[in-house]
Amino acid sequence: MTLRVAVVGGGAMGAATSWRLAKRGVDVVCFDRLSPPHAGGSSHGESRIIRTAYFEGAWYVPLLQEAFPLWRELEAISGRQILTMTGALMIGDASSEVVAGASASARKHGLDAEILDSEALRQRFPGHLVHDGDMAVLDRQAGVLNPEAAVAAMLAEVPQVVRDTEVKSISELRSRFDAVVVAAGPWTPELIEWIPLRVERQVHGWFSIARDADYFAPDRFPAFVRQSRDSGFMYGIPSLDGKTIKLGRHHDGETTTPQTIRRRVDEVDIDPLRLLAATYLRGVSGHVTRTLTCMYTNTPDGHFVVDFSPEDSRVIVISACSGHGFKFAPVIGDIAADLVCDGGTKRDISGFAASRFAASHVPGDDGDHD
Template identity: 75%
Template sequence: MRVAVIGGGVMGAATAWRIAKRGVDVVCFDRHSPPHALGSSHGESRIIRTAYFEGSWYVPLLQEVFPMWRELEAASGARLLTMTGALMIGDASSEVVAGAFASARVLDRQAGVLNPEACVAAMLSHVQRVERGTVVESLADLRSAFDAVVVAAGPWTSELIDWIPLRVERQVHGWFSIARDADWFTPDRFPAFVRQSRENGFMYGIPTLDKKTIKVGRHHDGETTHPHRIRRRVDEFDLDPLRLLTATYMRGVSGHVRHTITCMYTNTPDNHFVIDFSPDDRRVLVISACSGHGFKFGPVIGDIAADLVCDGGTQRDISHFSAARFAAAPHVPDDNGDRDQQRDH
């Protein structure tokens, strides 16, 4: 059996790794040279948590994925996961607090921070063939050369398939300087956090291993974009909500921004994952497991993809991730469309 995986970000890399682990011939294609900073699997840190306000059905996958991350650490010899704990902040009725308690019912001490670049590199190190700098423009050639094709192309997915309505969203992250005497922001003392407010929606903060900065970002509410036309420059108005958060709630964090990056979310209409076969060809599997909260699931989603490709099915419950729920949904326009109608609610 020969399998092609399109995309070398976290989902493509994880899928290729888990398929290769079964002794199957797999080739991973990426238009850039992963790990890179041009998609969605970069930025030095990603939160992993089990208090999951997005839906209780994610929790069994999270419980399964922690040992898989540790397995990858042991196999690669790299430090991938740092445990910090995680704090959900909001009023009692907010989605982030009420949802977290509904799914976990305990303070989330089993949470931490993943290094995305190191994670992707570690996974791809176990894949015999990675075709970097290779643009796949059509599935036709791959379908004739391989027994199965997995599309895990992140923001480029809509260039290859048209039966899932996806919206690509620009996100901005900023690294803020910490005062020298503010020693409470170290990973062993300061948990990652997600905060929800009526004024600013979802915001998050992540302690950094250098102990000199803290990473802050906004979750959703970004402008609709396209991977070929994303605005990479970060302007002051991009940083205003991040500065407001640090100035209001984070004593010891200065307004000085050491550096910034942009990345892309690939969102479904309901912000839940898609893991499903093409309605026209079961040799084509699409993994769009992101919507801004997918990285942490990489190994278990990759293993589910390996189940589906190699065995034709999986024992895990993926009923929530069927693309059939969007059967009547219109295609989502790109950045030339009406942004007001595309905002997440």
């Protein structure tokens, strides 16, 4: 008999899950309170970085290596360009998380990556202001994804998408479907209490670049994540329009909810980004052409949750954000499809178990995947 599955949420994770379930012949219905792709959750803003030399943990690398062909598969079936390869630079000092973590991942998995000292960084990437002690990992298996195009393309593969319809009760939905996948992004805390999640407001802006700053073009300027002791994490996307570059801070945002988020972006939000641009980039002006707010849904350790509900093994919850989930969407969607169809997956997702947040959990029990 054909499985009937409801997916709550049609953002990156819900759209990907629905696509992968539909591909397996499951009778899937994807519900969204809004009409995705939309700018109300976490999957908007023209660009998302995808990279392989993963500073967040070498155990993510096999999943990332699966993600690239899946994004290409989506491009092939949709006829849309979703992934642009630009490479990625992780910049910091030798002991920074981004440099130490990315080089450890590159070493462990034999990735196509290169370590650049400050001189090489200065010479090869004139858009970066290089400070004493800076170095970088250049990850060649990296690029930029178009989130709106990706979500639209995934949902186009799903025969039943029910828009502008809020799911109020998982148990009610469960009474009508064989299984339910909850992928509600920053709304997850409204539906699920057993994962400790913190929703964080994030702001990014498009900054004008100097007329002669052609070194920000996507074929010359890799996407980057830069970490510094004084300023924390920032990221940047190469210039996709030849006029602006998108910049953001990774974390350091205020705690919020989808209902109460401050959508208006004020000078007080932009000033820290201006300071980062002036300190770390050459040829970027303080003039901002556009800004956006977005939400991170963070777990306490920054790793994802992809797991069965402790009360009902036919309810699966995905919280794959903590500010870095987008790139994984088709793999996470395929894993969720494994969990629904097979009751388990061959991929190593032990790091995504919700049980790590249980009160009795001993830190380090299952956290060491490297």
